[in-house]
Structures are given as C-alpha cells and as structure tokens.
Amino acid sequence: MSKSSATLALERRRDELTPHIVQLSPHAWLSVAEDVSNVGMIVGKDGIILIDTGMIPDCAHRTLEKFREIAPAGTLPIKAIIYTHGHGDHTGGSPVFCAGADRPEIWARDNFGAEAAPFEHAGLMPLFKARGAMQGGFQLPPDMRICNGIAPIRYPRAGGAVFSGKTGAVMPDHFFSGDSTSLTIAGVELWLFATPGETDDALSVWFPEEKVLFCGDNLYRSFPNVYPVRGTGKRDIPIWCQSLRLMESLEADVLAPGHTDPFQGRELVHEVLTRYRESLEYVQERTIEGMNAGKTPDELAAEIRLPGNLARLDYLKEYYGNVAWTVRNIFNQYVGWFDGNPLHLYSDFTPREEALHILAMAGGTGSLYRKAKTALEQKDAPWAARLAEHLLVLNPDKKEFLLLRAEALEALAETMLTATGRNFTLSTAQKLREKAQKK
Numbered sequence: 001m002s003k004s005s006a007t008l009a010l011e012r013r014r015d016e017l018t019p020h021i022v023q024l025s026p027h028a029w030l031s032v033a034e035d036v037s038n039v040g041m042i043v044g045k046d047g048i049i050l051i052d053t054g055m056i057p058d059c060a061h062r063t064l065e066k067f068r069e070i071a072p073a074g075t076l077p078i079k080a081i082i083y084t085h086g087h088g089d090h091t092g093g094s095p096v097f098c099a100g101a102d103r104p105e106i107w108a109r110d111n112f113g114a115e116a117a118p119f120e121h122a123g124l125m126p127l128f129k130a131r132g133a134m135q136g137g138f139q140l141p142p143d144m145r146i147c148n149g150i151a152p153i154r155y156p157r158a159g160g161a162v163f164s165g166k167t168g169a170v171m172p173d174h175f176f177s178g179d180s181t182s183l184t185i186a187g188v189e190l191w192l193f194a195t196p197g198e199t200d201d202a203l204s205v206w207f208p209e210e211k212v213l214f215c216g217d218n219l220y221r222s223f224p225n226v227y228p229v230r231g232t233g234k235r236d237i238p239i240w241c242q243s244l245r246l247m248e249s250l251e252a253d254v255l256a257p258g259h260t261d262p263f264q265g266r267e268l269v270h271e272v273l274t275r276y277r278e279s280l281e282y283v284q285e286r287t288i289e290g291m292n293a294g295k296t297p298d299e300l301a302a303e304i305r306l307p308g309n310l311a312r313l314d315y316l317k318e319y320y321g322n323v324a325w326t327v328r329n330i331f332n333q334y335v336g337w338f339d340g341n342p343l344h345l346y347s348d349f350t351p352r353e354e355a356l357h358i359l360a361m362a363g364g365t366g367s368l369y370r371k372a373k374t375a376l377e378q379k380d381a382p383w384a385a386r387l388a389e390h391l392l393v394l395n396p397d398k399k400e401f402l403l404l405r406a407e408a409l410e411a412l413a414e415t416m417l418t419a420t421g422r423n424f425t426l427s428t429a430q431k432l433r434e435k436a437q438k439k
C-alpha cells in the first residue's frame, strides 16, 4: 500500500524532530526534541536558569550533558527552573536537574497544575491516563507512532502519566500570582507573564536584554491543540488570543516554543504570533456564526476549514491540534452536549436497536458483513468502520467482526494527519486485534 500524504507529512515532521541544540541569543539556548518537550537554558554570570525540564530522566541526562558543554557545572550551578505550565512532559525531567548539589528555585504560576486538578478532584485520573496513553500511542510499536506531531517518540516508563505535572516531578517552591513578575537570577533580569492559553496555568518567560521569549505550549509548529482527544476542560480561545497579543507586544527577536524548533528574527516572530492568533480567531468566529445560524457541531466540523493563506503555513498544519475538534469543542463549551437534534434527547433508542434496523435493511448479518468488506475494498474506511460497529454491537466477541473493525480503523488512521487522533485510532484497532487473537 502506498503511503498517504498524511503519513508522508508526519514522516517529514519526524525527521525534523531529531535532537539538537539551538543557540537563541548570546546567552540563551534551546534543547529541541531530545525529550518530549524542549528545555531552555539561560546562562547568567554565576549560574544557569532552565525553562522546563522535559519528561524522561534518560533524556534529561542527555540534555544536561549537552548544556554542561556550554555552561560547565563547577562554575555555573542551576539557580532556577521555571515551569511554563503543569504538564508532565515539561516537569518530569526535574529530578535529574535537582539531583546534584545545586538547589534551584522552582518557579511556576500559583495555579500550577490547573488542568489536571478537576480530573483529580472528580476521581477521573484513570480515564485521563488511559486516554492519554492512547493519544500518545504508548502501546504502539514505533513504526506505527511515527511522531507525536510536535514531539518525537519517547516511551515513558510510567506510561500515560504525561498530563499530570505532579507525577515524578519536583514540585515548584516559588509561585507568582497576578499578571506578571520580574526576577533577577544569576544576574539575569527575567519577566514572567501569566499567559493562559493551552492551559490556564501557562506562563511565558521574557529575557528582555536579548529579546528572547519562551512561550511554553501556547505556540508550537502546529495548529493549536484546543482539544486533545484524551479530554480536557475548557481551553478558552479568546483568553488564548489575549495572551498571544501580549506576546506580540513584547516584540521579541526569538520565540522559543515548548515543542518544535524556535522562530528567529523579529519580523518572523511577529508574523507567526499574528497568524497563530488569526487562525484561532477565525475558527472561533466561524463556529459562533454557524451556531447562531442553527447549525449542528457535525455540520460545522465538516464545513469549517482554515482559509488558504493560513492553511498553507506549515506551523498551522494539523499535526497536533485539529480544526474540526476545535469547532466541536467551542460548541460544547458554550452550549453543552445537546447538538439541537431532538432525536438525541431520547436515550432509549440505543446503538443496539439501530444496529438491528441496519441489519434488517442490509438483509442479515452475512450481507452486512459483505457490505462492510466491500466498503473497505473501495477505500471507504469510515463507512466500513461504521458498519463493523453495528455488527459488533450485536456480536461483540466475533473474531471476523473484531478484525474487520480493526482493519477499517487502521485504514482510517492512515488518512489522519493529527498524530494524537491517529494514535488513538490505531490503539483502538490494536485492542480489537488483541481481543480477536484470544478468540
């Protein structure tokens, strides 16, 4: 089977995500793609400051080794670590950086961990972790994962614990509240700005003397991840756009994201921040318009696409965030689950009953199975997957049906650029195959 354009694009992205160090300015560096997240370093007169830590201890060791070639350990201890937000892929490497004699201050916003907190409160961490592992594709063989859209493939030992910054990380001991604060560490003046966006606890680190802005996950080389398929609470687009405006106003020469390569050059940085914000505003505005026109999330998700001038930009392609999921999320945030179709107000019409009707129309199980097979042969993977679902609702353990749905989902995944959706789909197919094997 020849590779789809989505697969080829993810392979190209994977090749960009090889570990490398980028010098951002005379005293700032960024370790890109060594770990799941980037790690920044600013070298001051008597110490260094790290921005985020990556996630995986082995990767953190390698990052530290590379940084120590630039900033020797004996003379330049780690004075501070700043967490841009509470996701575990930015905090999990911290024990490695805190293991020596250095006693770094660890800075974060005072609402650090805000995204995971409601899940923890509600007792939903098992679901959060299970879906997180599926979107990360942790159980998939490496050739199936390709890359994570904005991050290279790494296998955390505690699979699935990516999204709670409290797992295996050294907790922050210095917090700031309000809009901003200024610090002087190792003789370096830094500003921390509250920039809620991808997460509510997000901050940006501004190094004014060399005009470098570390923006965490409020921007990376992909359409923004307004809705991760593992599930999330509100990711508010107007607030995210406000933060992007604040970031624009700093007129940075270098923009260092939490994932993927930095952007260098004042004009480019300005352009990228502007286009990024415009992409979010566009999707928000089109969705609100459509909602007021009485359209359903299904209709809007199928209809809304970025305009050509934004869609052609590589840093706005849907490697990680996805426009259709964003549309659905906007609808859901404002209106909740009811999409306006009155049939969905009646929970007693179950998938089983629908399947029985479909089966009768198709002329029985054998005929429905053949139709699904034909759809698959004709490259109509979504329809094949849907028909296989009907067959499985009525016969949840039948090997042929499990394998048919797995095959249809794999064909569907091949067409998906957004890595997390692709991983989730392939992980579901893998579970079906495992179940079929036991039959």
Ligand SMILES: [Zn+2]
Binding pocket: 037, 087, 089, 090, 217, 258, 259
């Ligand atoms: Zn991240």
